[in-house]
Amino acid sequence: MEEEPEGAPRETRTLSIDSGSDASKATFTLTHEDHTLGNAVRYILAKNPQVSFVGYSVPHPSEPKMNVRVQTTGVPASDVLLDSLVTLYKVADHIDQTFAAAVDEFKTKSSQRV
Amino acid sequence: MAATRRPDALPPHLSDKHKHVTCASDAPTYTSTPEYAGVYASLGIDNSLDLDELRREVRIDVKSLTADEMVFDVVGIDAPIANALRRILLVEVPTMAIEKVWVLTNTSIIQDEVLAHRLGLIPIRADPARFEERGDSESNESNTLCFRLTAKCTHNADKSTDAEPYTGARVLSSQLTWVPQGDQAAGFAAEPPRPVHDDILIAKLRPGQEIEVECWCEKGVGKTHAKWSPVATASYRLLPRITFHQPVHGPLAAELKALCPLDVFDIEDVAGVPTAVAARPRSCTVCRECVREPAWAERVSLQRVRDHFIFSVESTGAMPPDRLVRDALGVLKQKALDTAQLLKDTRAQADGDVDMAGAVGAADE
Numbered sequence: 001m002e003e004e005p006e007g008a009p010r011e012t013r014t015l016s017i018d019s020g021s022d023a024s025k026a027t028f029t030l031t032h033e034d035h036t037l038g039n040a041v042r043y044i045l046a047k048n049p050q051v052s053f054v055g056y057s058v059p060h061p062s063e064p065k066m067n068v069r070v071q072t073t074g075v076p077a078s079d080v081l082l083d084s085l086v087t088l089y090k091v092a093d094h095i096d097q098t099f100a101a102a103v104d105e106f107k108t109k110s111s112q113r114v
Numbered sequence: 115m116a117a118t119r120r121p122d123a124l125p126p127h128l129s130d131k132h133k134h135v136t137c138a139s140d141a142p143t144y145t146s147t148p149e150y151a152g153v154y155a156s157l158g159i160d161n162s163l164d165l166d167e168l169r170r171e172v173r174i175d176v177k178s179l180t181a182d183e184m185v186f187d188v189v190g191i192d193a194p195i196a197n198a199l200r201r202i203l204l205v206e207v208p209t210m211a212i213e214k215v216w217v218l219t220n221t222s223i224i225q226d227e228v229l230a231h232r233l234g235l236i237p238i239r240a241d242p243a244r245f246e247e248r249g250d251s252e253s254n255e256s257n258t259l260c261f262r263l264t265a266k267c268t269h270n271a272d273k274s275t276d277a278e279p280y281t282g283a284r285v286l287s288s289q290l291t292w293v294p295q296g297d298q299a300a301g302f303a304a305e306p307p308r309p310v311h312d313d314i315l316i317a318k319l320r321p322g323q324e325i326e327v328e329c330w331c332e333k334g335v336g337k338t339h340a341k342w343s344p345v346a347t348a349s350y351r352l353l354p355r356i357t358f359h360q361p362v363h364g365p366l367a368a369e370l371k372a373l374c375p376l377d378v379f380d381i382e383d384v385a386g387v388p389t390a391v392a393a394r395p396r397s398c399t400v401c402r403e404c405v406r407e408p409a410w411a412e413r414v415s416l417q418r419v420r421d422h423f424i425f426s427v428e429s430t431g432a433m434p435p436d437r438l439v440r441d442a443l444g445v446l447k448q449k450a451l452d453t454a455q456l457l458k459d460t461r462a463q464a465d466g467d468v469d470m471a472g473a474v475g476a477a478d479e
Contacts, residue, residue, distance in 0.1 A: 015456045017464065030453065036201040037449055043194035047163035049151040082457055089450040090165055091195060095188070096443040098174045102186065103436045106176035 011064075023076040026069075033066045034058055041068060044084040044091075050075050119159045120167065121148075128154070134355060134417040139405045147192055147420055176436075177424075184435040187353070188423045196350055196423045202442040203348035205336035208247070209432050210240045210259060210307070212341075214330040221323045222285075232316055233263075233329055234341045236287050237430040240307035245333045255296030259307050259331035263290050267319035283319055288312035290329065307331075310431035344438050346428040352418035354400055356392035360413050363387050370414070373404050396424070 011032045018027040030037070038056040045054040045068075053071040070077040121132055130136075131144045148154075151162040172190040179186075188196065215230035222229070240259055248257040265285040270278055287309040294302070317325060336343030356378060362370050367390035371379045380393035392398075400418065405411045427435040 015460045036198045039194045040198040046149040047151050049162050078461055082454055085450045085454040089447050092443050092446040094169050098172055102174040102176050106179055
């Protein structure tokens, strides 16, 4: 009797880099990522003056795959992508702290009102 | 030339387009955010992302917060970040839901698989942070919660005409009883896991029919199945902004107030003249009724503020909404960290391969 595989298959996230003629341009392919990370990273890279082109695509909605194309004015593309992820972390962290403070303030205020 | 001036130094006609989406009677204009760092380079203005500026300017204001719903404003971020937060709330914040149903008896007219599906959709109040995702491992007390449902329908002994003819005809979520596994009884004594609502109808029975099932809850996320989604809805909208090209006085002010179906406008006494003011822009749904007539479009300007997001998060009740937002931001942070690590590893591996190839080439010579 064939054993049914137990549970859903574990998501193993992978990243592959397809470099062009030099390190300043590359296409990064991430699995198990979608518009959530793709558009956020694209936005942060577009705001980086060292980036001359950036775009992302999800080739097919039922395939868990996302491409990010980065071309820079000279610095390695993987460096600016790494920077953008660190920036995304810092932005999220700042929103997290601000949100926590705002919720605390709201709870204090509403408890005083009662 | 290094541009040091920021977009707040833009001339008024560009600043308006930078900050607002204009909603004209026929269509919205300037809908996309100017994101490219060099978009204002010819004016000597730098549009790049400045973290210190962002840290100074981000404002969050909680407007309402109840056990299962909250509204808050986030000012000073752009749509891709707000949208990442919304998308994570919908499908990437973990919760507990019934995943396996062991059917011991089911003589009701509801098929086993339909019954199992209905059970799966019941929101369960249990802190997912205290569980691990099961993955490929065996079920145990650290990744599974067990509930038992036993229901049987009989004729009611009371035959009086106004009495219910049957007892146990309606199987409700309150009949799910938690069966602690391992040390769960002690660990969850303060807050025993239970369905969020007690009055969810699971099945209807008639005399002689019975259901006996054992339900195993597991931790999961909404992208696997919607039953794990922690929210009923999570959405944002941009703050409406209503301004006047020219003051609206007297009878016109009354006409404008009557035009708006959501009562956005008030009439105030400005220097002795009754004048229309936009008193409640948050009530505005941007129905555009106030700019539909060309004459009114010349007086009133209807816009949305591009960086002012009004978030609305409605929890299923499994976790409080403020906790969900914190969890979602945690997921976003972790996602950035994991991807950065993955990129570093991939790069290190690629460099290693190149070194290896170089070493092999050198040995051949």
